Amino acid sequence: MELRKQETAQLKFDGAGVKKNxxxxxxxxxxxxxxxxxxxxxxxxxxxxxxxxxxxxKRRGASQDRxxxxxxxxxxxxxRQGRFKRATLKPQFHKVATKWQRQRQQPQLP
Numbered sequence: 001m002e003l004r005k006q007e008t009a010q011l012k013f014d015g016a017g018v019k020k021n022x023x024x025x026x027x028x029x030x031x032x033x034x035x036x037x038x039x040x041x042x043x044x045x046x047x048x049x050x051x052x053x054x055x056x057x058k059r060r061g062a063s064q065d066r067x068x069x070x071x072x073x074x075x076x077x078x079x080r081q082g083r084f085k086r087a088t089l090k091p092q093f094h095k096v097a098t099k100w101q102r103q104r105q106q107p108q109l110p
Contacts, residue, residue: 018043031079050074 008015022039025032036042054070 049077 005015019039022042026036026039026042027033032042032045036045050070054067057066057070
């Protein structure tokens with residue numbers, strides 16, 4: 001374990017900063033906290049469904065529209081299906097969500 005920490009430190013990976021950001025997300029996003037009860041769950045979820053695919057696409061020279069599309073797909077996966085869809089459409093949020101949806105322009109794939 002210590003060897004892995006040293007290797008990671010040599011890459012200048014800010015593990016403490018990442019941990020702090022994940023903790024911030026879990027304390028402020030009830031839906032993510034429900035599906036990802038620990039920092040490890042959250043990190044795995046974000047890595048599996050957004051970070052790796054987006055980083056690979058950027059490395060291959062994907063356009064910004066394609067990157068934006070990936071984010072919107074991730075957002076749809078997380079917030080607009082299953083029991084969490086009902087939570088985002090509660091009456092107190094419905095008006096704001098509807099206005100935001102109209103303003104948002106989802107990029108089209110090239």
